[in-house]
Amino acid sequence: MGIKTVGLDADDTLWHNEKIFREAEQYFVQLLGRCADNEIIERTLFSTIARNLGLYGYGFKSFTLSMIETASHLYNKVIPSSKMREIISLGQSLMDKPVNLIDGVVEGLEALRKNYRLLLISKGDLVEQNRKVEKSGLKSYFDGIEIVSHKDKPVYEELLKRNRVDGNEFVMVGNSLKSDILPALEAGAYAVYIPYDITWVHEMAEEPYDNARYFKVDKFADLPEFLKMIDHKG
Numbered sequence: 001m002g003i004k005t006v007g008l009d010a011d012d013t014l015w016h017n018e019k020i021f022r023e024a025e026q027y028f029v030q031l032l033g034r035c036a037d038n039e040i041i042e043r044t045l046f047s048t049i050a051r052n053l054g055l056y057g058y059g060f061k062s063f064t065l066s067m068i069e070t071a072s073h074l075y076n077k078v079i080p081s082s083k084m085r086e087i088i089s090l091g092q093s094l095m096d097k098p099v100n101l102i103d104g105v106v107e108g109l110e111a112l113r114k115n116y117r118l119l120l121i122s123k124g125d126l127v128e129q130n131r132k133v134e135k136s137g138l139k140s141y142f143d144g145i146e147i148v149s150h151k152d153k154p155v156y157e158e159l160l161k162r163n164r165v166d167g168n169e170f171v172m173v174g175n176s177l178k179s180d181i182l183p184a185l186e187a188g189a190y191a192v193y194i195p196y197d198i199t200w201v202h203e204m205a206e207e208p209y210d211n212a213r214y215f216k217v218d219k220f221a222d223l224p225e226f227l228k229m230i231d232h233k234g
């Protein structure tokens, strides 16, 4: 294969992220518990987030704005000030959460950097994602950090061009079929899917089984050996 550069997604590939949102959603449902049924609160929050994605992008700030909008809707536009304060502090508490690395990531990056140039390619809010990179302690493993607002074919093409990387020499690794795998394959790269225990519904897609450049490993710890094997660097 001749892989020279490995692109690594960050959220739920290098560190746990989705769980923070799932917990926050549960907490939000409890907070608003008296103004509607749990299911209605969940459904309203979900559709508000979906509607706002194009407007605000991904991340804690966008999530907080959607919680406020949901509460405003469910409280008939008059959110009690105590609830408003709780929603805002819930949102802020998300930004203070520690970054918990996924098992095997440090050892995996240690092994990968011996053979490859490593790029961290993360989607989301610039300030939030940079803060997580700093907190993770993983920055020094990477030759480049790319924070993008979304991940599609043109974004990967531009990114490869800017980093002077040929698609034939690049593999993208991540937990999202929709963001990390399918568009990277479309841009002519290889892709390795590492599923995470929870997948946000907006990141779901079919596995591209028929694409010869598509691979899947069960966990991050297996990635270095797997790449060595398919790349004949054994």
Ligand SMILES: [Mg+2]
Residues within 6 Å of the ligand: 009, 010, 011, 012, 013, 174, 175, 176
């Ligand atoms: Mg991810």
